[in-house]
Amino acid sequence: MSQPSLAPYVLKRPWLMRWAKPLSKWYFDAAAYRKLGLRSDDLIPEESEIMQRAMKRLTPKESYDRVFRMRRAFQCSLAHQLLPKEEWTKPEEDIRYLSPIIAELEAEVTERQGLEAMVINKPNTKR
Incomplete structure (x- = not known):
């Protein structure tokens, strides 16, 4: 489930960090999941057994909030609209x-x- 990450490598090199930071901000904006009210962990596919078990370990409030965010994003997707900026x-x-x-x-x-x-x-205890 976990993928290798380049983050530790980038964080140790300031020159690379200066280059990657604006690029990462652009990427997060272009992904537009935040404009639908979602969080990054909401995008993890639910089909794996580990993900199913992880969702069972969520508190009832976190679980409810996740379902609410997913349903709201689905409704926005069906309507081909984004949420108002204050709800992003x-x-x-x-x-x-x-x-x-x-x-x-x-x-x-x-x-x-x-x-x-x-x-x-x-x-061997036989002697």
């Missing part, structure tokens, strides 16, 4: 609420696979 998701509101849960679940799966693959050798 602001960059400071676009926080990752689902990605930490997904990372935690992936770590649990990795740990479980490691434990299931473990081979225990009993010491």
Whole structure:
């Protein structure tokens, strides 16, 4: 589920950061999901088992808010309209609420696979 990221590489190099920052702002604006009231984690496909389990771990309020944002965006899409500017998701509101849960679940799966693959050798007590 997790993809490799270039973010740590870019953040360590100020000259690259100066070049990438305006480009990233342009990209987020061009993606237009914020103009529909969505957050970045709302765009993660729900078909995977890990995503299904992560959505079950959301609090009832977060789950309700997610469904509300999705339905409102779907209605805007059907009407071929964007939300009024005051209802757009602001960059400071676009926080990752689902990605930490997904990372935690992936770590649990990795740990479980490691434990299931473990081979225990009993010491030979015959002498």
